[in-house]
Amino acid sequence: MAQITFTRNLARHVACPELVVAGRTVREALEGYFALHPRVRGYVLDDQGALRKHVVIFVDGQQLRDRAGLSEPVQDGTSIHVMQALSGG
Secondary structure (H helix, E strand, O other): OEEEEEOHHHHOOOOOOOEEEOOOEHHHHHHHHHHHOHHHHHHHEOOOOOEOOOEEEEEOOEEOOOOOOOOOEOOOOEEEEEEEOOOOO
8 A cells, every 4th residue: 555645736726635545556556546536637647647747756755767657666655745846947
C-alpha cells in the first residue's frame, strides 16, 4: 500500500485528499486513487495517460523517472507525492 499526497496547489482546483492505496507500480497506485477520485485524473495525466508536462511525482523522495509509463515499483509504506512543477524563467 502506498500513501498518495498532493500539494495544495492542486487541491485549489479539485478535492484530492491524502489516501493509502494498493498497487505494485506508481501507475497502479494512481489508478486506484483515480477510481475513488476520478476528477483528479485530468489534473495529473494527459489524454494518453502520461504525466502532464507541469506535474512532477516524487516516490520516497526521489523524482519519478518514467513519466510516460509510471512504472516505478511501489511497496508497502511507499510515499507518492504529486505536485506542480515549477517552470518559467
